[in-house]
Amino acid sequence: MSYDGVGPRAVMRSVAFLTAGVLAVPWLAGCGSDDEGSKPLAPQDIAAAGRAQVADGGTLRWAVDALPQTLNTFQADADAGTTRIAQAVLPAMFRMDASGRPQRDADYLDSAKVVDTEPKQVVVYRLNQQATWSDGRAIGADDFAAQWRALSGKDAAYWTARNAGYDRIEKVERGKNDQEVRVTFARPYADWKSLFSPLYPKDVTGTASAFNDGARKKLKVSAGPFTVQKIDTKDKNVVLARNPRWWGHRAKLDEIVLHEVRPDQRAAALADGTVDVADLDPADAEKITLTAGPQGSRALPGPSRGRTAAQALRSWAVLHGSDQQAAAAERQAVQEGRGALTTYLKQQQTLRGFTLRKSLEPAYTQLALNGANGPLADERVRHAVAHALNRKELAETVLKPLGLPAQPVGSHLALSGQDAYADNSDALGEQDAAQARALLSDAGWVRGPVAQQKKGDKAAGSEGHRATPSPGGDGTYIVGENDDVEHNGDGKGHSRHDDRAAASGQDGRQGEEGHRDGRGPQQLAQDGRSYTQEHLPQGGAPGAYAPKGTAAPAGTVSGPLAKDGKPLTLRFVLPSGPGAQTLQKVADRVTAMLDQVGIGTQITKVPDESYFRDHIAAGQYDLALYSWPSSAYPATDARPVYAKPVPAADGSLSVQQNYTRVGTDQVDQLFDQALATLDEGEERELIRKADARIWAVAGSIPLYQRPQLVATRSTLANVGAFGFGTPVYEDMGFLKKGAKPTPGASS
Template sequence: MSQVEAPRGRTCSRRLRSVALLTSGVLALPALAACSSSDDESKARPPAQDIAPAGRDATADGGTVRWAVDSVPATLNAFQADADATTARIADAVLPALFTVDERGRPQRNPDYLESAEVVEREPKQVVLYKLNQQAVWSDGREIGAPDFLAQWRALSGKDSAFWTARNAGYERIDRVERGSSDLEVKVTFSKPYADWRSLFTPLYPKEVTATPAAFNERARTALAATAGPFRVQKVDAGAKSTTLVRNPRWWGQRAKLESLVLAAVPRDERVAALAKGTLDVAEIDPSGAERIAYAAKDAGRGGKPVAHGPGADTTPSAALRSWALAHGSDESLAESARATRERTAEARQKYAEEQSALRAFRVRKSLEPAYTQLAMNGENGPLADERVRRAVARALDREELAETVLAPLGLPADPPGSHLALAGQPLYKDSSGALGKQSTQEAQGLLADAGWTPGGARQKPEPAEAGAGRGPSGSASPSGGREGAKGAAAQDGAKEDGGERGDRAATPSARASGAASDDGLYIVGDGKPATDARLRDRAPGAVHVLAPAPAAALHSLALERQARAVADGQDAAAAGGPHRGDGVAGAYAPRGSAAPAPAGGAVGKDGKALSLRFVLPSGPGSQVLRSVGDKIARMLQRVGIRTEIVKVDDESYFKDHVASGDYDLALYSWPSSAYPATDARPIYAKPKPASDGSLLVEQNYTRVGSDYIDQLFDQAAGELNEDAARDLMRRADARIWAAAGSIPLYQRPELVAVRSSLANVGAFGFKTPAHQHIGYKKAQVNGEGKQ
């Protein structure tokens, strides 16, 4: 599927830690308790792989597969900042991966390289002992061993700035790397505990690449001194826009079935035509391409005649008759033009029919990709700096509808992701979206009202009346004078009066300065702001704080605040002290009868300014799905009174010039899931820090929304060696991320791969790391449809 994937700091194992693809991807807590176990279990099944599996005895030796990628690799060094998805695919095929990822997104020891790897000491320091496969050798014949581990640690530890590394996560925690009883045993001692130690040394480079800055920074960009996988790099051809991998004769594992694998850089919108021409055998495609291939299968039973699609398919009978009449009419100039048009249409139809005929040799393999598309909200400044507005945006979204829009037509499961840190099927996965709440127009409007954005706020306030005129609570002139006039003006303006007769019922200092409760249990301080627990607790000794019954919006905000803290810390939401809905269900709801009014035919506003958000989307030919989702989101926001200004920009500038630089309010892009979320997800949600030059250091947190507590939870999880305890910390962090409402996961991305039907063991891999040595042509077809 064509979409935008957010840039990552480096590329390690397949896509789970990938860098960018640009392929044009309030605290409102009703029932903060997470889903029931049965709900979690029903939604936690991993998506099935679709790779046409076949045993090695059913696949032939030989042949070449031409596989579409997005680019010629900028570098072959996966630890450099400009490493891309093609770099990752090459690394998977030619370099050691000590741990791969299984179909459930879990790291698994790779026996081709490791006999064992385990934590052998926890105190006083964590020690991991690796025992390497005795047959494992580099392509130059040297055994893989401790010198390679030592050189890679020194290059990536961050202690030597001469090495241009993108990230040092995990390697900076290593205290020393030592040889064991032989070079095939490696002892790694950590200065502080590291739960994601399995993420290290994958891919593993030979010491010739990592020993010196010159080799690491420059030479490894275009060539590798040695490799150690089922394939090796034969040539990177920038002119031909391809990278050729061939069998590694020194590979000790199961021999690669294919003789060669060509990674061809083909733009997404040109891949279907390339498949039809026979210049590609495998290509990830978008839904429109998948639809064409599906139509091609239907066309097979029609004698080669395409069904009702393709060039001219939308021509009505009357239009066709008119075209024929013009082409055969007496007006020669009109006839000539009409004949030329008909000839072009006929040629286009013929070309389309030929392509459809060729596309019958392909099948679309589909699954859910280990990545999700999110709505990102820039919380650095503007209206979205107010968390209540972000939560209102989130509560306005029908995530189920958005997921179904993208996935249901493809026959794929359309459950919106319930976690930022894991996807269904992974052990960490638990639906924590309850920390934000489901779609609710009423709740979204209440949050906006609490933030001061009201239906009448977009209108300019009238000039103050002359002395003696009656005024309403806000100070605006009342046409009939006094309080009744204020009520009439408020009703005329479409606004709802907050808190009833709060001006007449102001609490006395002696009775309520200490925070005594009213019937609703909550008050506002005399300065008009909610009397949160912290404000009452921290007031200056002896200070007089006049309190009055809180308006519905203030009640709403305080209840949500209390319940968000409760749910993120694993407590029961109902015990958090917040109001309840009229039906008795615990949650973040204002008291009965106090809902904010619906926008009366327009945008909500504040101080005469309408609430409008700048929604930036990519404009490339492969981003139709994102734009369709963006349009739906805009309509959903309009229903609660939020306007959107949709701005379409070039794919090339979308991330760098808009998302990464913060030039947006709303944006859509994707993040890959990781087997190591404590390490890989931390920079995505880390609280931005001010730099010495006054700028903001955001790492990969392009929403600019974070908190110290979320950072602490990530740090604790990264150092927790007990897997159950680490998982609990990550789930608590996820609940906090949901409550902060900086990013809202919408749907797991579809993985659609067109594969020549004669190929086996390749297609939509889902979570699982591809085993390139098993990809091959079926024996009965290697000399038929298969390409040699």
């Protein structure tokens, strides 16, 4: 879904103004661990089989959300379909293994290494001598040079979405022969392995017109196990045919057809034979799981589900009563129900031919906190939100019912299994409701009826950071301070808050966990100082720091937390589409957790198509749930996501892809240092330190790795839930008669 899988290489398109404090956190012990990311939480599930077990021929029909708008992955409107096609038809110098780590692709590359660092970094690529384009021309230095010039950012005629890495190259030259390529960098670049993957032929990158328009709907020249045969907009298909010039293992399949199917229509498409492979949401995945069990082992969630005995008895009475008109209407309803049930049972029978493959996507879902303005512009309020959350419970809400590891994500920049992964969440701390309440009180949010607080009165503690957004040009989004977002359904917002007494026996929990003995909450560094007991306000709600069980003082009132006469209520924006049920469940849990510390939420559901564009990117939210994919190159790909907003040429402030509008100079410096070092160990440590600081400013809270649920026809091999790994398209196919998948099998 577009709202739950944003690519870090997407075009930068937001503008906002931000002021945020900088937290100084110590180096964490976890940052130095070399083996924390050694193992993915869940393995691939692809029905692995050796090539000898896979039959030659056949067509694999694969569901995609939509036909790609372009076949050029370097353009702004490239999507997941664009990437899938590029993986099957174009060269990549490095591809991802099952742990999300880049590995040399031997079909294209004999070797690639840094041969000089002084005075400048030089990388030499030695290409596979058999590697040729589909028109018969050898892949060579001219293709590398043309792609560099197109993506360098120096020629504005090329409409590129990203230039990262290519803008650091000084020159690309032919080496000893055309299959040796020397790339000299003007500035050191740690993530050089990310370049030239995919590699386009010079026919595409050689001129701006070919780059901008020529590769949108067709690729005349390619160099993979498959080629793009046609794009059929009428039948909504992209047909990839076996490449007769492919020099590697011959593709087992004759064709791979990518067919457009909306997510809410996937189960039906599988049942009617339209597709053989489809990503599913948890609700549809359950249908596959149910049909795999013994017949009758569980009640099927079909059309008759929920029909009680009383309803059945009433139906019988109407059918056999004296009211002929009512009986006729009931008879028609029964017949329609039988037809629906028959269709449903046929669908279930067909679905028995499919298997649900399960893993975890190389992506995580986060709670984003917009720090541009409003209550969340104050770091203490963001910290309070973070301390209100039980991340383990939220992960279990999504992953436990699916039988997947329910481990909260501990890093913004990598996932378990990747080299850069380390759990740095200690920089922020775990769930601690008492500390959350203390921070809110310090920020001036106190209990009591809103009407009793005079607008303009200064509550104890900081006012928080305030910002006035500036208009931006060039098609960027503008954050309007007073802009309203549409409400759900009937036009009414949905607000929740905790209106219990501040110092009742139950709310006396605020005095636990460090307050009974007179000590304040655990120290949190912000702007070079720590929050301790002496920094907390003395004019907070009566009994706010009383031990558990202390009687409430006279005059204590109930109500939401408020400041300057306004209640503490955060706008929580969610998508409303059919695939958003999981996010809604998570949002309900988050809302309940925030209620416990006195933070109210106003849920606003918006259409899928406008969720990201009009709300996340435009900054029209306080809280939101969306996902970022992980990357093997976080120094390159994650930097724009966490970069501190800076003034643009027109006077506005560019946020790049930092849609939470929270950033610090230290984080930017650590990313810059990581990009400039050629020592992989040092780069890893710098990335982990940057992640610790991102945790500390609490602009976003990673929650859980996204589930990957893929239904595949049971006779398919080497296709399914790929996890981190790049699919091996030439090994996909249908098992020979009698053959079975062999875990761990290889070619």
